[in-house]
Amino acid sequence: MTQEFIHAYVDGELDLARSLEVEQHMKECRGCATAYRNQTALRSAFKNSSLYHSAPAKLEKRIRSSLRREAKSEVSGRSFGWRWLPVGALAFLPLMALVVWQAVPGLRSSGDELLAQEMVSNHVRSLQLESHRTDVISSDQHTVKPWFDGKLDFAPPVKDFSSQGFPLLGGRLEYLNNRAVAALIYQRQKHYINLYIWPAEQSNATAEVATKRQGYNLLHWTNSGMTYWAVSDLNGVELHEFARLVQEAQ
Amino acid sequence: MEGQSKLASFETAVLPHLDAAYNLARWLTRNDADAQDVVQEAYLRAFRFFGGFHGEDGRAWLLGIVRNTSYTWMQRNRSPELNMALDDETQEAESHDLDPEALLLQKADAQMLRQAVEELPVEFREVLVLRELDEMSYKQIAAVADLPLGTVMSRLARARKRLQQILASQTQTEVLS
Structure with a gap:
């Protein structure tokens, strides 16, 4: 025992x-x-030691008001409500459901939905402050790749695509989807792309899935045992071009 | 669920766990201002994901989000703690305790205990806080910390062992000084 x-x-x-x-x-x-x-x-x-830290009273106030703001922005963000729908239009609901279904492929499971949200907030936050953008600044893949060594339990593939117009700016560590992941930052003219990489749960490759969240384009796919998410305000066509480069480099 | 009704049911289901959320964030970040920021962000995330919550264990659900947000915070602030990977496989040598340690624990005052818990590696600290302060079951801890049940059990045992060692060295220093 x-x-x-x-x-x-x-x-x-x-x-x-x-x-x-x-x-x-x-x-x-x-x-x-x-x-x-x-x-x-x-x-x-x-x-006997009363080690419990109770929340300060002002914190509840602060959270209540930030929740109210959030609730408001969610409603106005969905101003395309159902209220304006005349009853006759209900006949088209199945058709509309089909359109919506096809517009957000791959996000059928709530897990992916949460992840997409998490990706977008992480992407936005990483751009708010220059110091958040990269932990290691380098356009040299031979500097960035070894930097991850010992910080992650996997070795992310790191490639620079300067000659194709997507220079590598650097990398950083992030905590997403309940694990430490690699984030690589690329640039396309004035747009930034975050490429998040972590080991895939299944070994089979999956095709690219595109989706849109709060005006950002997201692409995700699985390849050679790794899951990739690319997030950017770059247009869908160029982001797809970028994803192709990443996939072909492996 | 839209706007006001979503907000109302969220506030009923999740807001009562604010103390537990703050307590966990405070122990993980070890700092009041950071804990407040982490909790606020965790609540916003929880609100956005509320659609995926089906009324099971609201506290465990929220604490899972608080924990993730705290880890993101530590990552962003390059907390050196996260780089120490904890090895759950190796067993510490089972040195059988000496009786005087029980006495020592009875003498340990709140200040010493607080300091000792703060010194623990974060992986030990979180299971101990969830168990001793939130009185969660192993199953709930497993859900919050995203760990297998067996790992919860072994981490708790190791956390307590380590805590006793820290307390023992504290009392020794006190006697000497």
């Missing part, structure tokens, strides 16, 4: 049979009995 079970016992996570086993064991094993005493002492130390 390992001491982990003593912890699970103190935490009330064991079923009855296991609990009895632990109790029996503690009668015979002095080390585990001591560990048990230590755990209960630690628990009461926590209880």
Whole structure:
């Protein structure tokens, strides 16, 4: 028996049979009995120490007002409401549903939907401050690639496309989709492209999927065991051109 | 769900967990101003994703978002903590505790305990805070921290072990000084 079970016992996570086993064991094993005493002492130390940080009163106010702003902008963002629809138009709803379905392919699962939102906010934030844009500034792929070494549990492919009009500006680490990911920054004239890379869950390659969020174009695909998301305010055609370059470079 | 009605049901379901959200962010960022920013951003994210929430465990759902937002914050601020990968495979040597440690723990005051928890690696700190301060079950902790159940159990055991070591070294210094 390992001491982990003593912890699970103190935490009330064991079923009855296991609990009895632990109790029996503690009668015979002095080390585990001591560990048990230590755990209960630690628990009461926590209880008596009031280590809980309650939220400051003004924080609730601040959050309430930022939520109200957000709720308003969501409504005005969807000014194309259903209210104006005459009843007769309801007949066209199935058709409209089909159009919407095709307009946002690939985002049928709510997971991708969340991810797309996360990508766009991350992209926007990365551009707000120059210091957020890159952790390593270099147009040299041989500088950027080793920089990720030891910071990620995978090696992202890094290529510069200066000669094709998409110079590499640098890279940075991000935390997205519950994991650390590589972000590469490219430029196309006055537009920036964030290319996010992390190991794919499935090994099979998937074709490019395009979508639009808050005026930004997103493209994602899976290739050679990596998942790619490209986000930019660049037009769809040129972003697709960029995605082609990335895919062909592998 | 549109505008006002979405806002109203969000406020009912998620706003009551503000203390838990702040507590977690505060322990992860170890700083009041940053914790407030993280919590505000987490609430905005939660509001945007509220459509995907189906009324299960509102607290665990929110804390998962707070945790992710805190990690993004640490990443952005290049917190050195995130570069220390925790190895969940290796077991620490099972040194059997000495009895006096229980005594030591009873003597440890709130200030010492707070300091010791802040010194823990972030992966240990988060499971300990969720367990001891939020009194979450292993299953809830697994959901918040996105970990397998077995890892929650072993991390908690290691976190407590480490905490005792830190407390022991603190008391020794105090006796000497």
